[in-house]
Amino acid sequence: MIYERFIVVYRLIGEETVALQKAKVICLEQTVEVGDDLVPNGFIRDQVVGQLVQFAAVSAGVFEAHISYAVETSAFELTQLLNVIFGNSSIKAGIRVQRLELGEGLLSRFSGPRFGVAGLRTVIGVPDKPLLCTALKPMGLSAAEIAQLAYQFALGGIDIIKDDHGLTHQPFCPFDDRIRACCDAVARANQETGRHCIYVPNVTAPVTEIRRRVELAKEAGAGGLLIAPGLTGFDMMRAIAEDESVGLPLISHPAFLGSMVISPDNGIYHAVLFGQLQRLAGADASIYPNYGGRFGFSRQECQSIVDGCLEQMGHYPPIFPTPGGGMSLENVPDMLALYREDVIFLIGGALYSRSANLVENAQYFLSLVGR
Amino acid sequence: MIYERFIVVYRLIGEETVALQKAKVICLEQTVEVGDDLVPNGFIRDQVVGQLVQFAAVSAGVFEAHISYAVETSAFELTQLLNVIFGNSSIKAGIRVQRLELGEGLLSRFSGPRFGVAGLRTVIGVPDKPLLCTALKPMGLSAAEIAQLAYQFALGGIDIIKDDHGLTHQPFCPFDDRIRACCDAVARANQETGRHCIYVPNVTAPVTEIRRRVELAKEAGAGGLLIAPGLTGFDMMRAIAEDESVGLPLISHPAFLGSMVISPDNGIYHAVLFGQLQRLAGADASIYPNYGGRFGFSRQECQSIVDGCLEQMGHYPPIFPTPGGGMSLENVPDMLALYREDVIFLIGGALYSRSANLVENAQYFLSLVGR
Numbered sequence: 001m002i003y004e005r006f007i008v009v010y011r012l013i014g015e016e017t018v019a020l021q022k023a024k025v026i027c028l029e030q031t032v033e034v035g036d037d038l039v040p041n042g043f044i045r046d047q048v049v050g051q052l053v054q055f056a057a058v059s060a061g062v063f064e065a066h067i068s069y070a071v072e073t074s075a076f077e078l079t080q081l082l083n084v085i086f087g088n089s090s091i092k093a094g095i096r097v098q099r100l101e102l103g104e105g106l107l108s109r110f111s112g113p114r115f116g117v118a119g120l121r122t123v124i125g126v127p128d129k130p131l132l133c134t135a136l137k138p139m140g141l142s143a144a145e146i147a148q149l150a151y152q153f154a155l156g157g158i159d160i161i162k163d164d165h166g167l168t169h170q171p172f173c174p175f176d177d178r179i180r181a182c183c184d185a186v187a188r189a190n191q192e193t194g195r196h197c198i199y200v201p202n203v204t205a206p207v208t209e210i211r212r213r214v215e216l217a218k219e220a221g222a223g224g225l226l227i228a229p230g231l232t233g234f235d236m237m238r239a240i241a242e243d244e245s246v247g248l249p250l251i252s253h254p255a256f257l258g259s260m261v262i263s264p265d266n267g268i269y270h271a272v273l274f275g276q277l278q279r280l281a282g283a284d285a286s287i288y289p290n291y292g293g294r295f296g297f298s299r300q301e302c303q304s305i306v307d308g309c310l311e312q313m314g315h316y317p318p319i320f321p322t323p324g325g326g327m328s329l330e331n332v333p334d335m336l337a338l339y340r341e342d343v344i345f346l347i348g349g350a351l352y353s354r355s356a357n358l359v360e361n362a363q364y365f366l367s368l369v370g371r
Numbered sequence: 372m373i374y375e376r377f378i379v380v381y382r383l384i385g386e387e388t389v390a391l392q393k394a395k396v397i398c399l400e401q402t403v404e405v406g407d408d409l410v411p412n413g414f415i416r417d418q419v420v421g422q423l424v425q426f427a428a429v430s431a432g433v434f435e436a437h438i439s440y441a442v443e444t445s446a447f448e449l450t451q452l453l454n455v456i457f458g459n460s461s462i463k464a465g466i467r468v469q470r471l472e473l474g475e476g477l478l479s480r481f482s483g484p485r486f487g488v489a490g491l492r493t494v495i496g497v498p499d500k501p502l503l504c505t506a507l508k509p510m511g512l513s514a515a516e517i518a519q520l521a522y523q524f525a526l527g528g529i530d531i532i533k534d535d536h537g538l539t540h541q542p543f544c545p546f547d548d549r550i551r552a553c554c555d556a557v558a559r560a561n562q563e564t565g566r567h568c569i570y571v572p573n574v575t576a577p578v579t580e581i582r583r584r585v586e587l588a589k590e591a592g593a594g595g596l597l598i599a600p601g602l603t604g605f606d607m608m609r610a611i612a613e614d615e616s617v618g619l620p621l622i623s624h625p626a627f628l629g630s631m632v633i634s635p636d637n638g639i640y641h642a643v644l645f646g647q648l649q650r651l652a653g654a655d656a657s658i659y660p661n662y663g664g665r666f667g668f669s670r671q672e673c674q675s676i677v678d679g680c681l682e683q684m685g686h687y688p689p690i691f692p693t694p695g696g697g698m699s700l701e702n703v704p705d706m707l708a709l710y711r712e713d714v715i716f717l718i719g720g721a722l723y724s725r726s727a728n729l730v731e732n733a734q735y736f737l738s739l740v741g742r
Contacts, residue, residue: 090629258461
């Protein structure tokens with residue numbers, strides 16, 4: 001039989017002969033991991049080895065190679081799919097994963113985002129315009145103090161209130177206490193406002209513990225879950241997304257993933273890492289650093305993430321790009337021009353520092369996005 | 372109470388004022404994630420925020436900052452410890468994790484390597500000199516064909532025979548079939564040779580499946596397990612290492628981790644990524660690309676990995692640096708000078724290509740290391 005194939009587009013640095021050689025080596029490295037002289041003829045050479053299907057210059061010294069792989073090489077496992085895409089080649093200089101073209105046959109083996117943009121809007125009851133999200137911090141506050149912050153932000157109209165991603169189960173703020181207190185606080189605020197703000201606890205945790213935390217969060221009334229796939233592995237997020245007994249929106253955090261985008265000539269392009277891979281692994285919203293904030297992403301890189309989150313990808317719904325940081329009165333017009341409606345703005349420090357009245361601060365940021 | 376603290380050494384790029392500012396920002400970014408003006412005085416400022424305890428120039432435009440964190444910020448979870456070490460700062464340019472000084476109080480919260488150098492030598496019955504390892508490939512062979520390779524390498528005296536890390540559960544070579552066939556083949560060869568060669572299947576798999584594979588491997592008689600923490604998350608390796616019911620040596624594979632070492636000014640230094648973190652997560656042997664092979668690691672970087680694997684680290688035993696690739700007759704003297712005795716040489720293609728007689732090829736490589 002002839003296997004269906006998926007395509008990975010690699011961006012390669014070097015003179016044409018060097019880049020072409022890199023492309024040919026990737027075909028072997030990502031599959032059979034032997035030299036061409038050791039590849040058996042027949043099935044393995046014809047189907048298992050990656051195939052260079054397109055090679056073109058992008059600019060001086062930069063090329064794009066489209067390499068196709070048999071879907072069966074992935075064993076239909078997210079861990080092994082990531083390995084075929086970039087396992088060993090991640091260790092070689094001048095190779096970047098630029099785009100994935102996975103095809104519906106392969107995509108359908110993974111559930112993808114359970115909610116997506118439309119589903120999350122329904123949960124929160126806000127059919128259009130940007131959503132607002134904030135993070136509960138600083139680390140070191142008690143569960144009661146964190147819950148009091150959540151209450152005020154919910155009163156002020158913030159749609160999504162998440163744990164800061166560093167809050168897990170520290171002795172000074174145990175997970176169970178925080179989650180119960182924050183769920184109660186947000187529920188109380190919702191009763192007063194008539195809104196449907198959700199509290200999204202951070203469930204990033206050891207594999208031996210994460211299931212218990214997810215269940216506790218669900219039972220306590222959490223409206224979604226925050227997870228950092230760089231810390232847990234992408235497949236942990238997928239497993240939670242696909243678990244019918246959980247059934248909560250997932251928000252992905254970029255912690256520990258930075259090395260993959262920090263070098264322009266290596267790693268995984270922003271659109272793939274914060275767009276395509278997030279959807280593949282079931283995130284409904286993908287947090288990343290906004291341009292103009294304290295991280296170095298460019299406006300163009302952020303645009304690519306928007307594309308990766310929203311563009312057609314098999315049967316998967318679009319998900320929310322969720323830029324964090326750098327939101328101030330001055331740059332709102334440009335942010336709205338780039339992000340338009342289907343975006344979650346994650347506002348951190350500015351929401352705390354504008355004034356001592358957190359309810360008013362929240363209302364102010366709502367007004368900035370025309371709500 | 373005053374919390375115990377651990378230290379992360381960061382290598383920072385920039386003029387002195389820029390680098391110093393980066394260091395101060397890391398103290399906040401990795402803990403409270405708010406600006407200094409929003410840090411509450413008292414417990415949070417005094418203990419939760421990272422503390423810059425040393426700052427010194429390394430060379431022109433390069434500085435090292437020693438930053439201490441309260442051990443409680445890690446919640447004694449490997450996922451959160453990695454987050455404190457490098458979560459958000461991984462997304463900022465010019466910051467590299469250069470060394471960890473975790474202290475026995477924190478290290479003792481994780482079991483560390485179960486076997487280490489001495490334990491693995493006991494299992495294999497080779498008390499000194501380098502060990503030899505090879506990988507079963509190419510992907511596309513059937514379980515029976517893979518097992519036949521394993522049989523020949525075991526007959527030839529290879530100590531550790533592992534799956535290629537891309538072999539998982541492909542339709543053309545299902546996991547269960549391969550593991551049973553290879554375990555039988557290696558056991559048969561051991562009966563003939565009187566040696567204690569171990570077969571090490573690749574258990575890198577989805578979180579929903581990995582437990583079953585580990586159990587099947589154990590039951591079938593595998594002598595160790597191969598896992599790629601870049602694909603599963605480091606904490607999955609830790610969980611398997613700490614599981615009393617498993618109790619097998621773990622060999623770690625670098626797939627998908629390359630972005631962390633590909634840029635010299637960013638990411639995580641080789642000694643940390645392939646040494647310290649591997650031990651923290653319970654690996655008994657750490658595979659990485661050898662210098663002079665088809666990957667770009669320098670001899671000095673490989674030396675740093677040796678140090679990270681072997682140097683004092685609390686109560687943890689030293690583990691085997693396991694350089695892969697690039698082993699030929701010509702460079703054996705230099706490799707022995709660098710790696711000395713406590714090393715596993717992973718020989719891939721050269722073992723297949725030297726001649727059609729795999730048993731003789733294995734014996735040849737044994738002779739190269741004086742065995």
